[in-house]
Amino acid sequence: MEYVLDNPIYHALTSGHKHLAKGVETVKYYTEDVTAFAGLKNNSQENLNTLYQISPPESLFVFFAKTPVEIPEQWKLLTHIDMYQFIFRGVKVPDTDGAELTDLDQEHVAEMIDLVELTKPGPFLSKTIELSNYTGIFVDGKLASMAGHRFFPSPYREVSAVCTHPDHLGKGYSFKILQEQIKRILLRNEIPFLHVRNDNEAAIKLYQKLGFEIRTDMIAYVIKKEAL
Template identity: 90%
Template sequence: MEHVLDNPIYYALSSSHAHHAKGVETVKYYTEDITAFAGLKDNSQENLDTLYQISEPDSLFVFFAKTPVEIPQQWKLLTHINMFQFIFRGTQIPDEDEVKLTDLDLEHVAEMIELVELTKPGPFLSKTIELSNYIGIFVDGKLASMAGHRFFPSPYREVSAVCTHPDHLGKGYSFKILKEQIKRILLRNEIPFLHVRKDNEAAIKLYKKLGFEIRTDMIAYVIKKEALQA
C-alpha cells in the first residue's frame, strides 16, 4: 500500500484539504488563489491528460513524483526540481524561544508575497495563508523571516514557505521559526515533514540539526497548459 507521503498533495486534497480541492476522484488540484499544486492518484499519462481536460486555459501546476515522469506533449514543461523529502525524527518538543514571533494573517499577505518573490521558496498566492499557521519575525516593522503549513495528509503536516530576507541571513531566524513550527505540530500529535531542493545545502544542514531526516527523493514538475494546435 502506498504511503501517504509518497503522494502528499493527492492525499491532502482527498482528505483534510478537500474543501480547497477542484477536480475529479483521480485528479485533484487546489483552487487557483490558494496554490498551484495538483495531486494525481498516480502520475500516469491518462491522469495528466485528465488534468489538461478539466483545468482552465493557461493553468500552471506543480505536481510531485518519486520517479521521473514523461510529460505529455500538450503540456509545456517549465522546469523540474530535484528535492529531498524530510520527516521529523526528533523526540523532544522544542523549548520556548525568547525571540518575538508574530502570527501572520491577511493584513500581512502583501509583505509575505514580497518576501516569497524575493527568496523563491515555492509558490505563495493571495490565499495560501488559509493553509494555516504562518508565523514571522519582524525587524524594524518589516517582515524578515517566515514559515507556515501547507500539505496535510494526516497525521503528517508539512512546513513550508521557509524564507528569510537576504539582509537578515545568519541571524538564526529560520531556526527559531522552525522550532516553533515543529512544536505546534507535535502538540497536535502530528508529524512534521518538509521538502527542500537538493542543492540547498544550508537548509539541509539546518533541517538535520533540528531533527529532520531524509525520507525519500522527490521531483517537482512545473507544467503549463498550452493550447492545442489546430
C-alpha cells in the first residue's frame, strides 16, 4: 500500500481529500484558497499541459516527483526543492497529555499565516486550516509554535506546517506538538508521514528521534502559469 506515497498529492485528491479536489481524472488540484498543490496521475508532459489548460489564469502550483521532471515551456519554473519523505516507523503511541496545546481554528488563522510567513515551512492560505488538526502552543498570548495535517492519501496522513517562532527555538515545543500529532493520527488507525528539505539537519534529527525514517527522496516543483 505504500506505493500511494510515491504520488501522495494525487492519491490524497482521489481518496481522503477528494471533496477538496478540482480537475479531471488524470490531473487534480486543491481548491485555490485551501492550498496550491496539484497532483498528476503521472508527471508526464501531457498531464502538465492538461493542468495548464484546465486551471485558472496565473495559477501557481506545487507538485511532487520522485525523479526529475522536464517542465513544459508555457509554465514558469519558480524553484524546485530537494526533500526527503519520512514515514513513521515507531512501535507505540506517544504518551502525551496535550496540556500545553491549543487546537487552532479560524480565529487563529491570521496569527498562523504570520508565523508561516516568518518561518517558511511551506504555503499556508486562508482556508488551509480546513486540512485539519492544527495545534499550537501560545506564549504570553502569542502563537509560538504549531503544526497540522496536510495531504491525506488514505490511510496515510501527512504532518505539515511544523514551525516555531525564532524567539522560542530550543524549548521543545515542536517535539511536544509532533508527539500529539503522531498520537492523534495513530489513534485513528492512520499512518503518519511528512516531507522535509534534505538540508534541514535540525528537523531531520527531530523527526528521527520521534520515530520517523526516510522512505524516499522527493522533489517539489513550484510552477506558475504564464500567458501564451
